[in-house]
Amino acid sequence: MSSSKRASMMPAAPKPPTFLASTLIIADQASLTGTHLITLGSNTVVHPRTKLNSTYASITIGNNCILSERSMIGLQSEATGNENEGVLIENGVVVEVGATVEALSIGEGCLIEINARIGKGAVLGKLCLGMECAG
Amino acid sequence: MSKKPPKGEYIETETGNKVSRRGQLVGTTNIILGGKSVIQAEVVIRGDLTREKQQGQGNQVAIAIGRYCIFSRACELRPPGKLYRGTFSHYPLKIADHVFVGPSSIIEAALIGNHVNIGANCVIGKFAIIKDYVRVLDGTVVPPNMVIPSFSIVAGRPAQVVGEIAEGEVDGFDLREAYRAVRN
Numbered sequence: 001m002s003s004s005k006r007a008s009m010m011p012a013a014p015k016p017p018t019f020l021a022s023t024l025i026i027a028d029q030a031s032l033t034g035t036h037l038i039t040l041g042s043n044t045v046v047h048p049r050t051k052l053n054s055t056y057a058s059i060t061i062g063n064n065c066i067l068s069e070r071s072m073i074g075l076q077s078e079a080t081g082n083e084n085e086g087v088l089i090e091n092g093v094v095v096e097v098g099a100t101v102e103a104l105s106i107g108e109g110c111l112i113e114i115n116a117r118i119g120k121g122a123v124l125g126k127l128c129l130g131m132e133c134a135g
Numbered sequence: 136m137s138k139k140p141p142k143g144e145y146i147e148t149e150t151g152n153k154v155s156r157r158g159q160l161v162g163t164t165n166i167i168l169g170g171k172s173v174i175q176a177e178v179v180i181r182g183d184l185t186r187e188k189q190q191g192q193g194n195q196v197a198i199a200i201g202r203y204c205i206f207s208r209a210c211e212l213r214p215p216g217k218l219y220r221g222t223f224s225h226y227p228l229k230i231a232d233h234v235f236v237g238p239s240s241i242i243e244a245a246l247i248g249n250h251v252n253i254g255a256n257c258v259i260g261k262f263a264i265i266k267d268y269v270r271v272l273d274g275t276v277v278p279p280n281m282v283i284p285s286f287s288i289v290a291g292r293p294a295q296v297v298g299e300i301a302e303g304e305v306d307g308f309d310l311r312e313a314y315r316a317v318r319n
Contacts, residue, residue: 029159048159048161048179049159049179069179069211069213070211097211097213098211098241114241114258115241115258
């Protein structure tokens with residue numbers, strides 16, 4: 001973390017294997033952690049304080065996506081059943097501030113609204129709106 | 136947190152703003168603070184989301200904040216953005232004086248007037264306009280493009296006007312005392 005000068009007591013989180021496209025924008029305060037593969041497509045924007053956690057399953061994000069601040073992508077707990085296929089976010093998906101995405105797949109052009117939570121194993125089709133604001 | 140930080144929590148600027156060291160201000164050159172505002176820990180202010188570059192324009196203001204504004208812990212200020220004539224652009228977020236924003240609220244409004252009180256866990260949608268003396272209760276979700284008239288109380292998901300502010304209640308909106316109460 002660039003903001004804090006004090007060293008953390010914990011050892012640094014393991015760096016995940018990544019496959020990053022060349023035309024990708026990742027803020028320096030975004031965090032990519034975990035042990036499984038994280039794939040990010042071209043022209044995707046990752047805002048500061050976004051957390052991509054691949055501890056339990058892989059994360060695949062398509063082209064032209066926007067992942068806003070404080071959003072959490074990836075499974076937050078142990079995978080069961082077919083959830084270990086990982087989180088797939090297709091092209092042109094916008095994840096707004098504070099949203100949590102644990103879904104199996106999010107279709108093309110979806111908009112996940114502020115503070116929405118897409119739970120484990122969910123499958124969203126094309127051009128969906130994932131709501132459930134505030135809370 | 137194991138140890139108390141050796142320095143005080145807040146940095147005080149020349150104009151009297153109290154900004155937490157753990158606040159997360161991005162694009163600080165595009166943020167204008169009017170003075171005597173309080174920014175608490177973990178507040179995210181996105182000054183880097185500015186207008187699409189246009190010729191002949193020097194510095195761009197992304198977020199303008201007036202005097203005596205208080206931003207509680209973990210709230211977020213983000214300029215609204217939209218697609219206009221084929222180009223996506225962010226537009227300035229203007230906040231007037233004596234505005235209180237509760238913890239964990241997310242603000243993407245275009246304009247927030249004087250003496251506005253926003254509760255905890257609220258979401259103010261893109262390009263919403265909140266006029267003067269408005270109280271937004273906890274957990275409210277103000278939809279995008281909504282205009283909230285002066286002296287109203289709003290609540291609900293989506294937000295609806297649920298009441299009016301009586302003449303006598305106006306005193307409670309002054310944040311000068313609250314500003315003074317914030318010390319290191």
